[in-house]
Amino acid sequence: MIQAIAFYFFATIVVGAAVMTIMSRNPVHSVLWLIMAFFNAAGLMVLVGAEFIAMLLVIVYVGAVAVLFLFVVMMLDIDFAAMRAGFSRNAPLGLAVAAVLLAELLLAVGAYNAGGLTLGSPDGSAMQAADASNIEALGALLYGKYIALFEIAGIILLVAMIGAIVLTFQPPKPGARARQDVGKQIRRRPEEATVMKNPEVGQGVEL
Amino acid sequence: MTAFFQSLGLPYEWAWTVATVVAIVVVSLLVMFSVAMVIYVDRKVLGAIMLRRGPNVVGPFGLLQSFADGLKVFLQETIIPSAANKGIFLLAPIITFTVALAAWAVIPFWDGGVIADINVGLLYILAISSMGVYGVVMSGWASNSKYPFFSAMRASAQMISYEVSIGFVLVCVVLFAGTFNLSGIVNAQQGFGLGLINAYAVHPLLFPMWVVFFISALAETARAPFDLTEAESELVAGYQTEYSSMSFALFWLGEYANILLMCSLNTLLFWGGWLPPLDIPVLYAVPGIVWFLVKTFIFFFMFSWIWATVPRYRYDQLMRLGWKVFLPMSLLFVAATSGYLMAIGHFA
Numbered sequence: 001m002i003q004a005i006a007f008y009f010f011a012t013i014v015v016g017a018a019v020m021t022i023m024s025r026n027p028v029h030s031v032l033w034l035i036m037a038f039f040n041a042a043g044l045m046v047l048v049g050a051e052f053i054a055m056l057l058v059i060v061y062v063g064a065v066a067v068l069f070l071f072v073v074m075m076l077d078i079d080f081a082a083m084r085a086g087f088s089r090n091a092p093l094g095l096a097v098a099a100v101l102l103a104e105l106l107l108a109v110g111a112y113n114a115g116g117l118t119l120g121s122p123d124g125s126a127m128q129a130a131d132a133s134n135i136e137a138l139g140a141l142l143y144g145k146y147i148a149l150f151e152i153a154g155i156i157l158l159v160a161m162i163g164a165i166v167l168t169f170q171p172p173k174p175g176a177r178a179r180q181d182v183g184k185q186i187r188r189r190p191e192e193a194t195v196m197k198n199p200e201v202g203q204g205v206e207l
Numbered sequence: 208m209t210a211f212f213q214s215l216g217l218p219y220e221w222a223w224t225v226a227t228v229v230a231i232v233v234v235s236l237l238v239m240f241s242v243a244m245v246i247y248v249d250r251k252v253l254g255a256i257m258l259r260r261g262p263n264v265v266g267p268f269g270l271l272q273s274f275a276d277g278l279k280v281f282l283q284e285t286i287i288p289s290a291a292n293k294g295i296f297l298l299a300p301i302i303t304f305t306v307a308l309a310a311w312a313v314i315p316f317w318d319g320g321v322i323a324d325i326n327v328g329l330l331y332i333l334a335i336s337s338m339g340v341y342g343v344v345m346s347g348w349a350s351n352s353k354y355p356f357f358s359a360m361r362a363s364a365q366m367i368s369y370e371v372s373i374g375f376v377l378v379c380v381v382l383f384a385g386t387f388n389l390s391g392i393v394n395a396q397q398g399f400g401l402g403l404i405n406a407y408a409v410h411p412l413l414f415p416m417w418v419v420f421f422i423s424a425l426a427e428t429a430r431a432p433f434d435l436t437e438a439e440s441e442l443v444a445g446y447q448t449e450y451s452s453m454s455f456a457l458f459w460l461g462e463y464a465n466i467l468l469m470c471s472l473n474t475l476l477f478w479g480g481w482l483p484p485l486d487i488p489v490l491y492a493v494p495g496i497v498w499f500l501v502k503t504f505i506f507f508f509m510f511s512w513i514w515a516t517v518p519r520y521r522y523d524q525l526m527r528l529g530w531k532v533f534l535p536m537s538l539l540f541v542a543a544t545s546g547y548l549m550a551i552g553h554f555a
Binding site: 001002026028029032035039042051052055056058059062063064067070071074133134135180182 | 220223224292295325326327330331333334335337338340341344345348360363367370387523524527
């Protein structure tokens with residue numbers, strides 16, 4: 001009973017927020033509705049017992065990715081009228097994307113009804129999730145059967161990160177910009193930075 | 208408590224619902240009461256260190272000052288700037304306040320004294336605290352004013368930066384405890400130090416991590432010396448500039464509830480939670496919640512003490528500390544901790 005109420009509550013909000021994401025006129029509101037959808041999708045994950053995935057969804061998508069979205073959208077200077085002017089021109093493309101997504105959804109439902117793939121343990125049978133908690137079951141899979149794929153994904157992400165740093169890094173041109181040496185700043189003491197003078201009245205100071 | 212409502216003739220799931228709602232109300236009210244009291248303590252400590260009296264007019268020793276302030280803001284008019292985005296402007300303080308209270312759901316006050324004893328308690332805290340940034344960003348944007356917007360940018364960059372190192376510190380603790388459940392982490396600390404001390408922080412690998420966690424907690428809650436989000440000499444009052452009356456008070460209460468949460472996390476993760484400091488049977492005669500509150504209060508006192516003592520960081524130094532000092536250091540300690548635990552056969 002309570003599970004059903006919770007399910008319909010979360011599901012309604014997810015669908016409603018998703019609709020509002022594409023319907024709202026202000027892009028910042030769109031991003032906020034999207035965050036609402038993420039958050040309630042996490043609620044649905046908790047209901048099916050995948051609490052680890054739910055928490056990761058909130059930490060990664062809501063806590064990090066969506067903040068960056070929100071930043072970019074807030075900083076953009078968007079002309080709403082110009083955006084809507086191209087609607088009729090882009091409508092066929094949008095309809096095509098929508099048709100592909102609908103076909104994929106139908107395919108997914110058909111595949112689900114035909115019975116799921118067995119990806120669990122080495123002999124092809126599904127993972128026994130009876131006693132193991134979410135984290136233990138996932139850890140056993142990721143660091144056991146899929147260790148190679150997991151490591152490859154890690155290396156790819158590392159390379160992407162280094163690539164981003166290399167692309168944006170500008171080596172300091174000599175004399176072009178003052179560089180800060182934090183150690184030097186912290187070591188600085190009043191005695192070497194200031195000087196006390198006690199000049200006679202009307203004499204002035206020569207430094 | 209579920210059993211009590213079941214004895215009144217309710218079926219299990221409704222008894223559970225009623226019991227949970229009652230627990231939520233009780234914990235929320237107690238947290239709000241504690242927030243009112245620690246605001247008073249904060250001002251008293253600050254006054255004592257600055258050789259002032261602090262609040263001393265309302266009630267005995269000024270104890271009712273926070274409640275008088277609460278009544279005052281409640282009776283004031285909420286002013287909404289005409290250029291503000293009204294809905295988001297009003298939503299932002301509500302989000303800050305709600306998120307600050309929601310995190311208390313997984314905090315165990317004594318053995319078993321917790322609303323939701325879930326397996327992923329620590330991840331839940333991380334998830335909720337990463338939601339906290341939205342209150343700040345939304346208020347900064349919706350105010351449609353330059354100082355709040357600057358402040359929102361600073362706040363979100365600061366909170367995301369320090370959450371990274373907090374995450375790695377938590378990994379070290381979880382490696383030792385072997386669980387994400389907060390009650391499990393506290394129980395794993397019993398007799399941890401030489402079979403006598405109930406605390407993780409006495410271990411040479413975990414003490415530096417506690418220091419990193421404590422400083423990151425200051426940055427995460429935007430307390431001095433990291434209060435750049437409301438640096439009054441640069442940003443008027445930061446993201447709260449355009450807020451008045453209750454909408455301002457919700458930010459204020461949420462901020463202090465977050466500070467208390469960080470203090471209690473220090474207690475739970477590193478200093479043994481509801482366990483007495485030493486594993487001696489006599490000390491267990493004192494109820495667990497007393498130990499929990501005393502330890503949490505000591506950390507809150509340290510927060511106030513630091514506020515009164517140190518000057519504000521420069522923003523580039525704040526970022527340097529987070530990314531160039533704490534992040535490599537905590538990564539190194541994750542590797543060192545897991546190596547050490549494998550070497551002594553902790554996981555066998």
